[in-house]
Amino acid sequence: MNAWWHHLFVTRTTGTGAAVGRETTVALDAMGGDLAPAATCEAAALVSKETTIRLILVGNPERIRAELDKHSHEASRITIVPAMDVIEMSDKPKEALLKKKDASITVAARLVGEGGADALVSAGSTGALVIAAAKEIPLIEGVKRAALAAVYPTRNRGFSNDHFALILDVGATVRCTPDQLLQFAYMGHAYASRIKRVPTPAIALLNMGEEETKGDEVLTSAYRLMKEDPRLNFIGNIEGNDLPKGIADVVVCEGFVGNVVLKMAEGMTEVMKNLGEYAFKQKFLWRIGLALLASGLKQLKTVTDYREYGGAPFLGFSKIVIKAHGKSGPRAIANAIKIAAKAARDGVPEEIRRSIDGFERRSSA
């Protein structure tokens, strides 16, 4: 057990007596992501200069040090924790984690789980992050299942300046009970109200129709639970065609349908991009249209893309867990670190806990 960081943590907090007295600490899987460890270390250097966030970089110390040395950084805020294995994007997560005991994501998750940091950020394999976090980081008391959220671009919602919405779960929990869906709503509410800066985010349930009676028993029960909850701004059921419109800040669904929907959006974007290769290659005007459109889409993308929103939260844990995009460059990872620190500082797990408490009190009353 690499538990020596406990000492580090305890030393740092001595004198304050509580976590609030110290700077937020983020553990970064320095080896995770397509551009790691170059991008992760450059991100750490940036964050160390721009903020007072404390960083723990987990990975190969030599390679991390070599990368850090390429950039101006505030060394007093960066700690390196060694981990000599790396889970590659091509690895099968479950098997790889069993074989590579000293994987950076495992060590980083354990460090967070044991209290050595307030948040975990990784741009590595989603599967590995999900498994490592579930194994190493305790769930918030009362939480039944964690939920992997995805942040997706939508058209501008008008009343806020946000161009993205949260959908959860997208694959951590295949099928859900009504209670679990309600808890996903709490998680989405807590995260969106902090990160999207919408005081009462609009929460919707993904269903096959708008009416309260639509779907199976799980969905109708979940609808009732959300509607009756005073903490939630529940706007009712939404359907598949409402998803891209950004009607809701938070869309709640079981992991199976969330996963299919998320991947389908990716697939449609890909097909749109490749349309030119299809049957109409000969249509010159059409190809020009696509080229011109691409520049517009690129602009839309910069408004909404992962570099700005910093990654997808994996919610329900007592600590913040953020999955940054695999292709993230230094700026995107730096933003993910800042958002993770903000979510920890603003008490997202505590807010989820309060919602669950309220529900349990009402239920037993």
Next chain:
Amino acid sequence: MNAWWHHLFVTRTTGTGAAVGRETTVALDAMGGDLAPAATCEAAALVSKETTIRLILVGNPERIRAELDKHSHEASRITIVPAMDVIEMSDKPKEALLKKKDASITVAARLVGEGGADALVSAGSTGALVIAAAKEIPLIEGVKRAALAAVYPTRNRGFSNDHFALILDVGATVRCTPDQLLQFAYMGHAYASRIKRVPTPAIALLNMGEEETKGDEVLTSAYRLMKEDPRLNFIGNIEGNDLPKGIADVVVCEGFVGNVVLKMAEGMTEVMKNLGEYAFKQKFLWRIGLALLASGLKQLKTVTDYREYGGAPFLGFSKIVIKAHGKSGPRAIANAIKIAAKAARDGVPEEIRRSIDGFERRSSA
């Protein structure tokens, strides 16, 4: 009970002793659809001139006769069956069907269910068609639940000239057992092999990953059942991003996820069309790009749209049921009628029955 058509049917088949000896008969909900009864009656006139299909038009006789008289038609092949109520698109299907006892869709479905025709075609409310068919037309022996299929455009699959794939169920059965999903595969196989002219259509199961172990128990069991079935060309699991690519001829899924996915595709198309209204109104080049692209998309649409594929089959019944698009014009409805007649003539229900028989024999062996 408006059962006088029994006489009509019996008279017509006298002398042959079997249904094969007579022309295929299609019952058309003459009052269903945005452009009914003008479009439905013109379609009937077209079909009566172009084919030997017998047609039963169900609806207001006076209005039907007035519309028919506007077009050259072969009167000997057209019968009118009166029904004085109409389910409007804005009606709530369940309530409307209870109130409007003499609705054209109910009378048409009953006529088909009682043996007066081989197939039912309606461009009216999907909900009303689903309820009326489920109530009036017997399921194929052994079929557990009917499945509403959707036909959606995909990129060209190369080995066939088809630009569309079948996905089922898209909302008739919210949650499914493995057996039901297997039966949906049989239905898709039977329909696609007739209508798409692919002798062994590629069948896929919609899931959260490619591996056999993905998803919950229902999905892993359904995977095994499909894989072990010698009648099916089962290509395994596909994910959301594969849907628009047209990897499979038939995609099998439970009604909940199928419904969400189908509506989401509609929503994304809509958002793409409206992109110009969003944040980038000022980008002149981008708007031109969209305009040029629109003409290309229009061409893609004509290759794949409902006018060609004739409508979405509602499968599992002893008779053919086709839902034509609500906006269908005369040519689209004529194609739906021809496809319905072809599916009936080619024995799609019998083929589904044979698949179920084979499964039951293997299971009990």
